[in-house]
């Protein structure tokens with residue numbers, strides 16, 4: 001997971017909130033032999049993280065932590081950070097919540113030693129909550145925002161950077177408000193756009209849903225996110241998210257205007273095609289700027305897509321042959337069109353293995369589909 005010989009993080013590390021983020025951090029640290037203490041307000045969430053090997057629950061005999069990582073939902077992160085600063089006067093305290101300015105303000109107003117607090121935010125996660133979805137490699141190669149306020153002690157900032165580096169992430173320094181403005185555009189408004197598109201499917205007939213392909217899946221994946229967590233994130237970044245939605249609304253209004261013209265006067269109505277192509281064109285420009293998607297940082301996995309006849313045993317035969325070619329399947333998605341006699345298996349593999357796997361499967365008679 002990391003190439004470092006010795007971890008930068010001096011333990012013990014106390015993780016408060018053993019859900020997806022907290023348990024992923026704890027597992028990553030345990031992989032480096034850093035002692036980890038776990039706590040959670042939910043006894044079953046705590047037991048699950050412990051049973052996954054993420055560390056030991058905090059007890060009477062637990063030594064004082066050197067670093068506390070608060071990985072609770074954002075609406076309680078501020079009070080929990082303040083409580084940790086109060087209870088552990090020798091510890092650096094960070095949180096990993098998806099909003100930063102509101103928590104920084106709560107900590108500044110809380111009457112504790114704010115110099116030991118450095119907010120942070122790993123830009124990695126998934127649409128599932130809870131320890132069961134945790135992964136020690138979740139942060140590998142992903143940005144991890146370090147968002148200290150002016151009061152922060154440089155040694156505390158270095159400790160939080162060390163945590164990010166130990167977990168294979170790339171630390172990025174931003175002021176808390178700069179962070180919130182940035183994630184409104186790259187995370188919070190996209191979450192709402194995905195939710196709004198997916199909400200149109202609630203009333204869609206089965207016959208329409210059976211036509212769904214990869215495009216719809218790509219646009220709606222994060223619509224499966226936890227509503228309670230996301231409501232807390234969004235109200236914690238209300239002004240920048242509201243501003244992003246207003247800009248989205250202006251785009252939607254111009255699309256509706258163009259479409260209304262086409263609906264009233266035919267597809268060649270003046271202004272209709274122009275309004276639509278301007279939005280699609282701006283989308284092309286925007287999507288090309290996403291790092292890692294079209295150039296930029298390498299993606300963690302590549303997807304090899306293989307057509308599989310819809311017959312008993314074919315998926316098993318494919319897995320067997322991928323294994324014979326010496327390739328590990330890191331993730332799998334199956335795409336099925338209702339009534340079709342074939343499906344597409346999307347096999348996620350490490351980038352170095354993808355070309356050889358495509359050649360090997362093609363030589364064995366499989367139909368490999370371009371990504």
Ligand SMILES: NC(=O)C1=CN([C@@H]2O[C@H](COP(=O)(O)OP(=O)(O)OC[C@H]3O[C@@H](n4cnc5c(N)ncnc54)[C@H](O)[C@@H]3O)[C@@H](O)[C@H]2O)C=CC1
Pocket residue numbers: 016017018019020021022039040041042045071072073074076077080096097098099121122123124125126127128129130131229233
């Ligand atoms: N889910 C994601 O993809 C990402 C989430 N984050 C941030 O990480 C934080 C945690 O998110 P997840 O791990 O996804 O949530 P989660 O729901 O999986 O885990 C949160 C855990 O905190 C516990 N908890 C709640 N209140 C507590 C309290 N007062 N004291 C102790 N434990 C408490 C809950 O029982 C739960 O086990 C949130 O602030 C979120 O904004 C950051 C990056 C990505």
Ligand SMILES: O=C(O)C(=O)Cc1ccc(O)cc1
Pocket residue numbers: 097098122123124125126127187222
């Ligand atoms: O699932 C994805 O692609 C994400 O982008 C996950 C995510 C969710 C919340 C965050 O604050 C940061 C990252």
